[in-house]
Amino acid sequence: MRTTGHITADSLMTLEAYAKWRKAHQHEMRALRQLRSVALSAHVYVQFESEATIRYQIQEMLRTEKVFEEDGIAQEIEAYRPLVPTGTHWKGTLMLAYPHPQEREAALAQLIGVEDCMYVAVEGHARVYAIADEDLDRENDTHTSAVHFVRFELTPAMRAAVKTGAEVLLGCDHAHCTAQTVVAPDTRVSLAADLH
Secondary structure, eight states, rough: OOSSSSSSGGGGGHHHHHHHHHHHHHHHHHHHHHHHHHSSSSSSSEEEHOOOHHHHHHHHHHHHTTTTHHHHHHHHHHHHGGGGSSEEEEEEEEEESSSSSHHHHEEEEEEEETGGGGEEEESOOEEEEEESSSSOOOBBBBBOOOOEEEEEEOHHHHHHHHHTTTOOOEEEEEEEEEEEEOOHHHHHHHHHOOOO
């Protein structure tokens, strides 16, 4: 899957071409997604997106829904394009994963506002809190959503530090979700490639 810096209909594969490509490369894309997934706990993790992961997601949606008409392709691109990082930040999907419905319901009621409490911390710099759900609000007075879209905007100094190997932490300081983890070195290298 080639990256071009800008996802357009012309830069995507046809359904037929993607079906062939997928057979040979699906395991690589799963590995990339795994590499860019950072768990804070057994139930809370962030899937950091890249152009490659979003291209894959779009191609998968087109394949699953058998979309081949221009309007449908354009809609999928527009739905996912906001998740592609543009060089000054990291974008990710915050997921609150609870397998049992009762447990999920109780947790989502307790975790209202969790998306605004997510942060990254680059070694030697202050925390950067997430800018969450820029497309639409995903919570109400009684519960939050299990999925949020987050952006971590980094200063030029932070981006330079990450590119030279500075440690990166992912954390949350919500009253019902206090956790912090060091981003693994290979994940950090992948994330550094998103920055200009």
